[in-house]
Amino acid sequence: MSEQINKQLSEAWQRFILALPYTWLLIFFLAPFAIILKISVADPILAQPPFTPSFGDAGELQISADNYVFLLTDKLYAITYLKSVMMAAIATLFCLAIGFPIAYGIARSTPGTRNILLLLIVLPFWISFLLRVYAWMGLLNNYGVINNFLMWLGVIEQPIPMMYTDFAIYIGLVYSYLPFMILPLYATLERMNLDLVEAAQDLGATPAQAFWNITWPLARPGVIAGSLLVFIPATGEYVIPYLLGGPDSLLIGRVLFDEFFINRDWPLASSVAVVLLVLVVVPIVILQRNQARDAEQAT
Amino acid sequence: MTRNSRFVISMLVFGYAFLYIPLLSVVVYSFNDSRLATVWGGFSTRWYGELLKNEQITSALFLSLKIGVTAATLATLFGTIAGIALARFGRFRSRSLFTGLVLSPMVMPEVITGLALLLLFVSLQQLIGWPGQRGFGTITIAHTTFAIAYVAVIVQSRLSAMDESLEEAAMDLGGRPFRVMIDITLPLIAPAMLAGWLLAFTLSLDDLVLASFVSGPGGSTLPMLIFSKVKLGVTPDINALATLIIVFISVGVLIAWSIARRMGKDSSG
Amino acid sequence: MTVDNETHAFIELRNVSKHFGDFVAVDSVNLRIEKGELFSILGGSGCGKTTLLRMLAGFEEPTSGRIFLDGVDITDQPPYERPVNMMFQSYAIFPHMTVEKNIAYGLHKDRLPKDEIEDRVGNMLKLVKMESLAKRKPDQLSGGQRQRVALARSLVKNPKVLLLDEPLAALDKKLREHTQFELMNIQDKLGITFVVVTHDQEEAMILSTRIAVMEKGRFEQIGKPKVVYEYPENRFVADFIGTINTFDGVVQDAQSGRVIIASDESGASLYALSDSPPAKGSAVCVAVRPEKIYISQNRPDNSEDVCLPGVIEDLGYFGNISLYRVRLETGKIVLVSAQNRQRTIDRTLEWDDEIFISWRPRSTVILAE
Known part of the structure; x- marks a missing residue:
């Protein structure tokens, strides 16, 4: 009998400690999304808080899809969403193009060098995101380091306007998110057996063929993980377009921010967030599946 | 080891230059005497002096540190439990919901999490009168929620790399589950918990978007203050502040790295 | 039991x-x-x-x-x-x-x-x-x-x-x-x-x-x-335990503990001893371990033993023992191991040598299927 009690005790104890993070996340992560959903179907009013309650005085349900209808029919919003996704996608491709050879180079270097190279990739990640974006403001300015340098060289006479353009946003995105691409790529490439490539070459493949037939397919989990880790946050990015982009660079993260804080239209901001969530939920699910499969294979 | 091709080496050089030149330029310009941040006016350290006199900055820094320590500690507590649960509890009910809850904040765009949390706080205030004022408390909650995921992932991966029979052996020798956790599991994941704490602390110090949403009037963290200043353009005192942060964090990371390396050598040798 | x-x-x-x-x-x-x-x-x-x-x-x-x-x-x-x-x-x-x-x-x-x-x-x-x-x-x-x-x-x-x-x-x-x-x-x-x-x-x-x-x-x-x-x-x-040679066969006769088994695989009758012999005509599997088998160039004269002619197809020298793969006339391969009792580097038995293998009836095991 005492054994049964013991077993139940240890299970109860497990449940108890699990309840701590569980409750926390239910209250502070899941519940907020329910509230966003609720507010996104309300109408804005001049009050505190500035939206209509879900139930009227008589207890009748008062919700409307007006915000969503507006988002889907308003051309500006469609363009904003499209542009956000496209810029994030292009930045992801650039990160992949730059990150892959770097990750490959790190994975193929001697263990001593490898540690230092990895440290140097991780280091900027620990240094403030905001300051890293800020650093580019000093470089891209009309009278910034790059233009000054080019003019000093005599390559150009007038400064090239780079700041407050889409180009600056791309630079900012690629710069900030490059480590997120390199680290998962490195992890898969490092695990890959180098003999495979040598075996392929031994069997007559050229280095290029060996890359396409062996390295690239085996690196796919890393490519998927890295791409999604760049794409998902880049889609909703707020700081980079705000600091580096022009006033007309309407990206969704910034629009959401402005809609909420400047126009004080909480219901519309909420529906903007819901639509953005729908856009990124698919990549998030793919990412988690990919990670789970990767973890299974590793064990 | 095969030698890297010339292409790969040049990509490495380009990549690292790309990562570090902007930071270097900030450091260099922080010693610029000129008020115009883009024109070189000779070497000077005067901006560092002005920085220390700026009470706004020191109080924002203090608030950020307070939030960072609290949030990192809470996140380490919850994240460690979550990591242990994911790695060791096997299949419990609603495991997949739990996994999703733990890991999603890591990839969720910050604007969504930030807005969602703010709306929660506003609703709660209406319902139960708490939180009366948004600031330290609400930012700490937001940062904790966000950082749990990172701690959980670090702890979980450490645990899955660890031989499960260590815990079984302790149980076999008479340790009850709770004792086994204290005697064996916790000491072995302590380095992972420390790494998780540091990461959570850094993420908290670094965060702008979440804090901007859930903070109230008067509660300005260091990134919020910096953001309000750099919105208007490059300024020399921010260059100086950035340099201090870069140097401080680099030294910290280097120390942590060399300690980790020495510990790694000890345990593998 | x-x-x-x-x-x-x-x-x-x-x-x-x-x-x-x-x-x-x-x-x-x-x-x-x-x-x-x-x-x-x-x-x-x-x-x-x-x-x-x-x-x-x-x-x-x-x-x-x-x-x-x-x-x-x-x-x-x-x-x-x-x-x-x-x-x-x-x-x-x-x-x-x-x-x-x-x-x-x-x-x-x-x-x-x-x-x-x-x-x-x-x-x-x-x-x-x-x-x-x-x-x-x-x-x-x-x-x-x-x-x-x-x-x-x-x-x-x-x-x-x-x-x-x-x-x-x-x-x-x-x-x-x-x-x-x-x-x-x-x-x-x-x-x-x-x-x-x-x-x-x-x-x-x-x-x-x-x-x-x-x-x-x-x-x-x-x-x-x-x-x-x-x-x-x-x-x-x-x-699973050790190595063993098996022959499928049919019980021909079982008298006073001595069982005679006909097998297509061996090409000749096999003998075994058993206290509880299987019934006449039943299909059995007969097994013998390699170290129980003698290998010789001349036919041994003990008619009680099982004796089969064969050719050495392959041999391996392990220091303490030598292992032979012997091909019977039926094509069946039998493994034989022999102690190297004499210190010599000259081999007495070589590839393709025609030899005889033999073993005692009590070395034979009758296995249940």
Whole structure:
């Protein structure tokens, strides 16, 4: 009998400690999304808080899809969403193009060098995101380091306007998110057996063929993980377009921010967030599946 | 080891230059005497002096540190439990919901999490009168929620790399589950918990978007203050502040790295 | 077998099964182990032997059946309450504790007085010859030393049964041989019942008082090492333990214990001795171990023996023995091993030599299908 009690005790104890993070996340992560959903179907009013309650005085349900209808029919919003996704996608491709050879180079270097190279990739990640974006403001300015340098060289006479353009946003995105691409790529490439490539070459493949037939397919989990880790946050990015982009660079993260804080239209901001969530939920699910499969294979 | 091709080496050089030149330029310009941040006016350290006199900055820094320590500690507590649960509890009910809850904040765009949390706080205030004022408390909650995921992932991966029979052996020798956790599991994941704490602390110090949403009037963290200043353009005192942060964090990371390396050598040798 | 079911065995498994989803790891197994035995469970990977051991330790709960230890039903006892200790395959030495602390861990959990803990740890260190390394951390130990620490740690609580999961698998060959005998000595000295799980048949043969051969969650045969080797009950056991030549045939005649079997594979009649000969005309499998077979250039004149002509197709020199692959006229390949008794570098038998192989009828085993 005492054994049964013991077993139940240890299970109860497990449940108890699990309840701590569980409750926390239910209250502070899941519940907020329910509230966003609720507010996104309300109408804005001049009050505190500035939206209509879900139930009227008589207890009748008062919700409307007006915000969503507006988002889907308003051309500006469609363009904003499209542009956000496209810029994030292009930045992801650039990160992949730059990150892959770097990750490959790190994975193929001697263990001593490898540690230092990895440290140097991780280091900027620990240094403030905001300051890293800020650093580019000093470089891209009309009278910034790059233009000054080019003019000093005599390559150009007038400064090239780079700041407050889409180009600056791309630079900012690629710069900030490059480590997120390199680290998962490195992890898969490092695990890959180098003999495979040598075996392929031994069997007559050229280095290029060996890359396409062996390295690239085996690196796919890393490519998927890295791409999604760049794409998902880049889609909703707020700081980079705000600091580096022009006033007309309407990206969704910034629009959401402005809609909420400047126009004080909480219901519309909420529906903007819901639509953005729908856009990124698919990549998030793919990412988690990919990670789970990767973890299974590793064990 | 095969030698890297010339292409790969040049990509490495380009990549690292790309990562570090902007930071270097900030450091260099922080010693610029000129008020115009883009024109070189000779070497000077005067901006560092002005920085220390700026009470706004020191109080924002203090608030950020307070939030960072609290949030990192809470996140380490919850994240460690979550990591242990994911790695060791096997299949419990609603495991997949739990996994999703733990890991999603890591990839969720910050604007969504930030807005969602703010709306929660506003609703709660209406319902139960708490939180009366948004600031330290609400930012700490937001940062904790966000950082749990990172701690959980670090702890979980450490645990899955660890031989499960260590815990079984302790149980076999008479340790009850709770004792086994204290005697064996916790000491072995302590380095992972420390790494998780540091990461959570850094993420908290670094965060702008979440804090901007859930903070109230008067509660300005260091990134919020910096953001309000750099919105208007490059300024020399921010260059100086950035340099201090870069140097401080680099030294910290280097120390942590060399300690980790020495510990790694000890345990593998 | 005649076993009195009334007197309980020291360890007894009654109809124990373990299912993992659809997979049946252990299939309604019955087992009785006596006090002081060194009992081995031998089988390939995935045969269920480790699951069985983990059920004895309390890490897995049987899906059905009961487990008794010294007359007490321990099926529902958690591992930390069973008077049973285990030595893990990975040794599972706590990396953050010294050798001494590792060994003392179980005693601390029993809340023994300090002096007694010190005493017993000291004795154990002496027993496994690790006194000088008591303060070392596990990462400063060699594989063999770690094995000793694991052994000491699991013995120090004086368990009624010590479970050993592949105790020697992580050691290299020389150390393994040495450690085998040390394990046997320690078991002898302490009189604790050992249950060993292993995939290594040689290890099981040398160590054990009895062996259980396991396959697909069931026992194929349980018996003393000699019995299991010399009198395998079925083809699986015969094949699994050592090497064996088999011939399919039909019983032609069985008189006064002497069985004559006709086999298409051998090309000539085979003889065997049996107390309970199978019926005339029944299909049987006849087996003979390679070392029981003589090989000679001339036909031996003993007509009692089985004698078959053949050609040496291949031969291998192993130093102590030579191994021959002999092709019979029927095309069947028979393995023969011969001791190299004479020191010589000239071979008497060569490839393609026409030879005769022969063996005594009592070397022949009749296997149940």
